Amino acid sequence: MHPLPIARWSRAALRIAASYYVTNGFSAAFGLLLISGAIHLIVGPFAAASASVGVMVCIPPDQAAPKRGKFWHLLPAALIGLPLFICTQLLHATPLQLGLLLVPATFLAFLGAAWGKRGLPIAISAMFAMVFSMAVPPHATGGVLVSSLYFALGAALYLVYATLANALLNGRYRSQMLADTLLALASLMRTQAQQFSTVDGSPERTPLAGLSIKQQAALADQLQMARDLLLESPRTRQRQRLAGMLMQVLEMRDHLLASELDIDMLRAQPGHPPIFSTLREVMEALAEEVERLADALLLGRKPEVFPSHREQLATLHWDENAIPADGSDSSPAMLARGLASRVRNIDEETLRLIALARGEAEPDLEVVRAAWQMFVSPTSWSWRPLLALWRWDAPPLRHAIRAALAIGSAYLLSLVLPWGSHDYWILLTIVVVLRGSLAQTLERRNSRVAGTLLGCVLAGALLAAHLPLAAMLLVTMLAQAIAHAFAIQRYLVTAVAATVLGLVQAHMLNAGVSPTFDVLERMADTLIGAGIAWAFSYVLPSWERTQIPALVARTLKAQKRHARVALGLTQLEAVDNQPELEWRLARREVYDSLSALVQATQRALSEPRAVQPPLLPLDRMLSNSYQLLAQLTAVKGILLRRRGRFVPEQILAPLAQTAGRIEQTLDAVQPADPALPAPAATAPLALPDPFDSDLSPWLLRRLDLAEALAARVREDAEQVLHAPASRG
Secondary structure, three states: OOOOHHHHHHHHHHHHHOOHHHHHHHHHHHHHHHHHHHHHHHOOHHHHHHHHHHHHHHOOOOOOOOOOOHHHHHHHHHHHHHHHHHHHHHHOOOHHHHHHHHHHHHHHHHHHHHHOOOHHHHHHHHHHHHHHHHHOOOEOOOHHHHHHHHHHHHHHHHHHHHHHHHHHOHHHHHHHHHHHHHHHHHHHHHHHHHHOOOOOOOOOOOHHHHHHHHHHHHHHHHHHHHHHHHOOOOOOHHHHHHHHHHHHHHHHHHHHHHOOOOHHHHHOOOOHHHHHHHHHHHHHHHHHHHHHHHHHHHHOOOOOOOOOOHHHHHOOOOOOOOOOOOOOOOOHHHHHHHHHHHHHHHHHHHHHHHHHHOOOOOOOHHHHHHHHHHOOOOOOOOOHHHHOOOOOOOHHHHHHHHHHHHHHHHHHHHHHOOOHHHOHHHHHHHHHHOOOOHHHHHHHHHHHHHHHHHHHHHHHHHHHOOOOHHHHHHHHHHHHHHHHHOOOOOHHHHHHHHHHHHHHHHHHHOOOOOHHHHHHHHHHHHHHHHHHHHHHOOOOOOOHHHHHHHHHHHHHHHHHHHHHHHOOOHHHHOOOOHHHHHHHHHHHHHHHHHHHHHHHHHHHOOOOHHHEOOHHHHHHHHHHHHHHHHHHHHHHHHHHHOHHHOOHHHHHHHHHHHHHHHHHHHOOOOOOOOOOOOOOOOOOOOOOOOOOOOOHHHHHHHHHHHHHHHHHHHHHHHHHHHOOOEOO
16 A cells, blocks of 8 residues: 555655766766866856856766766767857857857757767757857956866866766666666556556556556666666676666566456456455555665665565465356456466565565576676767768758757847847757657746746845855755756756756856846746747657657567567577577567657657547557567566476477467568468367466467467557548
């Protein structure tokens, strides 16, 4: 059961305060304070303010990351930012020439989106270099050269600081990242527990199933970030333990997905409420234990043990004489036992996870070391993404053109406004609001406007209080920490903190300007900038329906490969872990492809109905794809972990035939392969007790269901690819 509301809120607040992104935010802010404070004491206030701009330009790509390649990941922000800062300073007094710089520079900067999540922070840094340069007045005696030298000094010092800080905090980041992953897993477990309490037997996807798919996609992204950090150089005992726990989370995710099998069939039976009530109770208890483990990692404590639910699950029984309500051949009693067996697997994996955390179990070092080499994202930069985007329908290219036009239009407008001396704020709003999709732009627009209004009120009060310089520096540090920490997690919070940071920083750069007038300007500039970003999101749009076919093709390809590997016999005959690692890679690609398709579908919900992709077939395809993945994962689990509980002669031929038929089904429509045997019309096998009997009938049943699901996935994919866009 959930704790009381106050206790739940306090736990949530503690988890946020102890999270990796808050730690990273305060690390960045401390670097800003340390560098600007030292330069202020040694050189003076103007030098500190200019150097702080160099620091803030380098902060966006500074995230919790592996130690390997950290410096080279940050370096492009400084190398690109410095010449842009200098050029903007040189042209600030000539508006026409400055505009001719802003537009092409914006286009080139936003091409960084071609590198995805790695490239976008670099693009933001490049834009910050120009926008913040517009806020820096020339030095009274040294001019642009002095300002640029201080900018370069701040950027260089921060590169060194951020690299060292990331190395110092690496161990802490590992525990925090794993804790955040566990919390995402626990949320998925609680959603699964709610599935056991629903009474709707409709075959259509329920809202809870939709929430589960969203959480699966979010967990897939979180797991990749955790892999990159936790699987780097697992040489020490502590690193190996955390990496082993992460690999255990991957197994739990598979069992959790498999626990959704047969729920709808059992829900249609009249005797399901007592069984489902117990399963819900067990699943909620397991979710609570996973959350407690996450809290222990965040607080550096040793997690507590908890009793197994094995006996409670083993005693679940249905009326053996119950007749299936839907007229099927599946025994409700055995299906219920099978469902209890899958929940028991989650219970066993949770116990092992806690044993690993307590140091009472040893991780599988062969799997951990192999995963380090095969599952970690590359850290080097490549020209390949840039070379691949020069086609008219490439989203990064269209977004770069869109951003350049928006910045150019906003700059022209800012020149005719009565408060044009602070024209950079409109441009800054566009930089942080305009995104590659309409859904992301709308979300940023709303958060930016609300956050700026709140931040202006707060900053106005701070500036009117005439705080001493030390207090202003502390405010700047706190605002920078919060703005950086929540940029991805909760942009509304970032918008409030960034507004305070911008106004306080501008006040320190331009002492003597009325703070009240600054606040009113920022409110108007934000509304104008958000409106321009919203309007230009419809210019050369990259509607999600243009990306859906490629994502669907990727999903089908991943499912085919996973079916071939999961149903292969090499793991049973191998003497090493290579076949299992190949399966893990295939499984990850299925999860990643489905995650990308889920996110595209969610973004499409914010687009005009006339250009939306066919959402209902997409919805069904996602649901059936996860079900197919669950069936194949259940089969693979039997092959890997229950080798002594099936008869090989009964399953060898069906495994190979099913793999071939699934691959053929998911291929483009083509004549059937005459060499591939057709499914035999055999009588259904009686399902034995899954706790202590031969599992061959269960495996054969999973193969039949997987074939049927593959056909449904292919049918859904055909409807997605050939149906007209939604207009209703």
